[in-house]
Amino acid sequence: MSHRAPEYVPARPRRSAWRRRQAALRTVLAALVRRRSGVFGLVVFGLLVVAGLVSLAWTPFDPEATDVHSAWLLPLHGGHLLGTDRLGHDQFSQLLAGSRETLLTAVAAGVLAAVIGLVLALAAAMTPRRFGAVVVQLIDILIAFPVLLLAMILAAVYGGSTVTAIAAIGVGYGVVVARVARGEIASVRQTDYVLAAQAAGARTGRIVRKHVLPNIAPTLIVQLSLAMALAVLAEAALTYLGYGTSPSVPSWGGMLAEQQAYISARPLLVIWPGLAIAITVLGLNLLGDALRDASDPRLRGEVA
Amino acid sequence: MTRYLVWRLVLLVVSVFVASVLIFALLRLLPGDVATTIGGLRATPAQLARIRAELGLDRSLPAQYGSWIGGVLHGDFGRSQLDGSSVGAQLAQKLQVTAPLAAGGTLLALLIAVPLGVLAAVRHRSPVGAGVSALSQVGIAVPTLWVGLVLVLVFAVELNVLPAQGFPTNGWSDPGLAVRSLVLPWIALGLSEGAVLLRFVRSSVLGVLHSDYLRTARAKGLTRWGALLRHGLRNAALPVTSVLGLQIAALIVGAVVIEQVFTLPGVGSMLIADVANRDLVKVQGEVLVITGAVLVISFLIDIVHRLIDPRLREAG
Numbered sequence: 001m002s003h004r005a006p007e008y009v010p011a012r013p014r015r016s017a018w019r020r021r022q023a024a025l026r027t028v029l030a031a032l033v034r035r036r037s038g039v040f041g042l043v044v045f046g047l048l049v050v051a052g053l054v055s056l057a058w059t060p061f062d063p064e065a066t067d068v069h070s071a072w073l074l075p076l077h078g079g080h081l082l083g084t085d086r087l088g089h090d091q092f093s094q095l096l097a098g099s100r101e102t103l104l105t106a107v108a109a110g111v112l113a114a115v116i117g118l119v120l121a122l123a124a125a126m127t128p129r130r131f132g133a134v135v136v137q138l139i140d141i142l143i144a145f146p147v148l149l150l151a152m153i154l155a156a157v158y159g160g161s162t163v164t165a166i167a168a169i170g171v172g173y174g175v176v177v178a179r180v181a182r183g184e185i186a187s188v189r190q191t192d193y194v195l196a197a198q199a200a201g202a203r204t205g206r207i208v209r210k211h212v213l214p215n216i217a218p219t220l221i222v223q224l225s226l227a228m229a230l231a232v233l234a235e236a237a238l239t240y241l242g243y244g245t246s247p248s249v250p251s252w253g254g255m256l257a258e259q260q261a262y263i264s265a266r267p268l269l270v271i272w273p274g275l276a277i278a279i280t281v282l283g284l285n286l287l288g289d290a291l292r293d294a295s296d297p298r299l300r301g302e303v304a
Numbered sequence: 305m306t307r308y309l310v311w312r313l314v315l316l317v318v319s320v321f322v323a324s325v326l327i328f329a330l331l332r333l334l335p336g337d338v339a340t341t342i343g344g345l346r347a348t349p350a351q352l353a354r355i356r357a358e359l360g361l362d363r364s365l366p367a368q369y370g371s372w373i374g375g376v377l378h379g380d381f382g383r384s385q386l387d388g389s390s391v392g393a394q395l396a397q398k399l400q401v402t403a404p405l406a407a408g409g410t411l412l413a414l415l416i417a418v419p420l421g422v423l424a425a426v427r428h429r430s431p432v433g434a435g436v437s438a439l440s441q442v443g444i445a446v447p448t449l450w451v452g453l454v455l456v457l458v459f460a461v462e463l464n465v466l467p468a469q470g471f472p473t474n475g476w477s478d479p480g481l482a483v484r485s486l487v488l489p490w491i492a493l494g495l496s497e498g499a500v501l502l503r504f505v506r507s508s509v510l511g512v513l514h515s516d517y518l519r520t521a522r523a524k525g526l527t528r529w530g531a532l533l534r535h536g537l538r539n540a541a542l543p544v545t546s547v548l549g550l551q552i553a554a555l556i557v558g559a560v561v562i563e564q565v566f567t568l569p570g571v572g573s574m575l576i577a578d579v580a581n582r583d584l585v586k587v588q589g590e591v592l593v594i595t596g597a598v599l600v601i602s603f604l605i606d607i608v609h610r611l612i613d614p615r616l617r618e619a620g
Binding site: 137138140141143144145146147148149152153154155156157160229233236237240241242243256260263264267270271274277278279280281282285286 | 315318319322323326327330331441442444445446447448449450453454456457461550553554556557560561564565575576578579580582584587591594595598599602
């Protein structure tokens with residue numbers, strides 16, 4: 001915010017678009033950290049990133065090393081923070097290594113969903129009416145198509161892997177993002193400044209770049225955060241079913257599948273990965289909610 | 305209403321058609337060959353060609369699609385590529401598990417979400433409301449399959465009061481036994497889906513709470529709860545029914561996962577096994593049935609949505 005009196009402003013060249021965007025970002029970030037849910041979400045996401053990066057270089061034990069002499073250890077025994085399973089795998093190291101898969105799927109599938117959603121929404125809202133209507137109906141049909149089914153079709157043809165899971169989750173949630181973004185774009189399109197730009201002869205491409213994208217960016221970022229949360233859940237479910245990450249790569253869904261058989265003997269082994277998934281998803285969801293409030297000037301003052 | 309009904313019905317038929325084309329195209333256009341799966345890697349080219357001819361894989365794609373969808377319209381979902389069993393008959397049998405599972409899960413989700421969501425909205429400034437909202441956030445974040453595992457841990461392993469997995473082999477001939485094996489799956493589905501719905505119930509009730517008509521109802525002497533029950537809930541139900549329509553897809557996916565956790569012999573378990581075997585005829589039949597169910601249920605919910613909103617009913 002400039003503290004100069006308004007009459008001096010026209011005398012200076014306008015602040016560059018980059019500077020203005022930075023200022024807007026600072027305002028949103030400030031509103032975000034004023035919210036407990038926003039801080040919680042940022043901390044959880046930060047921890048996930050740090051855990052993923054750290055596990056590349058270091059874990060307390062080799063997560064895949066089989067050591068039958070230290071099998072079935074309880075937490076805090078033999079230097080194993082969360083204990084070991086029947087093969088002596090250190091559970092904390094497996095959680096750390098598994099966070100890589102979660103982070104990768106969440107970011108890749110989330111970004112894919114946002115891109116697909118944006119393209120579909122633009123195709124629905126910025127094109128001639130008849131074409132747009134067809135795209136809208138297509139989006140509605142695709143929304144009825146469960147993500148998991150898409151993933152299983154891909155798995156039936158290619159065999160399940162992290163890539164098929166990411167593709168299915170990205171496309172599946174992309175149409176959901178498209179539905180939300182289409183409504184936003186339609187309302188931006190009816191504003192006076194877009195009408196004015198059209199009257200001045202601006203092409204669709206310019207209107208999209210100068211007016212539509214900056215206006216729907218907050219919505220897209222919120223949807224990205226929520227799609228990432230859904231992606232974490234979907235990846236865990238797919239891997240559990242055997243159609244996501246390969247069992248030879250440590251992952252939280254894979255840990256659940258692996259330990260289910262021993263639930264009566266060692267219930268804690270099922271608890272750890274479940275908690276990790278739940279906290280990650282909770283953090284991403286709360287981050288999304290807080291971002292939505294923080295990017296809305298009407299709600300920015302209220303602190304939830 | 306009639307005009308809307310006809311339009312919505314046309315839309316339903318088109319949607320199912322588009323979905324069937326998509327499913328067929330996805331399974332056929334992508335590489336991967338059933339003939340090699342059946343014949344094994346050592347099969348000679350002649351053997352492979354014979355298998356393809358038997359399965360009709362040598363015909364043009366539109367011809368294959370035509371004979372598949374023509375059969376489906378007569379209730380014939382084709383035969384398994386691996387053992388020749390009838391896909392339709394198996395689906396009918398598996399639906400006896402999946403349909404009650406999904407229906408019971410939805411019912412329980414509504415029983416949880418509606419009262420608690422209304423409570424969370426009405427008491428949104430008190431610790432009770434905040435607590436319910438927080439619980440629903442946690443419920444959304446917890447994976448359905450983990451809820452299932454924890455339920456197994458508590459009720460089957462520790463307390464030993466309900467079966468941990470499986471379904472009676474003779475199906476519903478002993479209803480008591482069948483219901484007992486569905487109790488934990490129902491609770492797992494109901495808790496997960498209920499948490500999602502609760503948020504929508506809360507926000508839509510919050511939306512009507514400050515409406516003019518509710519203030520009028522209070523002014524003419526109704527109590528707060530009386531006004532909400534008589535006038536508010538009907539209005540709040542509108543957005544919730546639309547969300548329920550969208551949630552059906554999520555619920556059915558939840559059922560697929562839950563069937564696996566509790567090893568229930570339903571459509572989900574069947575699909576998972578057939579994907580592993582790459583039995584494409586069965587997979588496409590199962591996926592079509594599941595997607596079709598989602599589309600039909602959201603169609604019905606849309607109609608209900610119209611019926612409970614007189615404004616939309618008269619709009620035609």
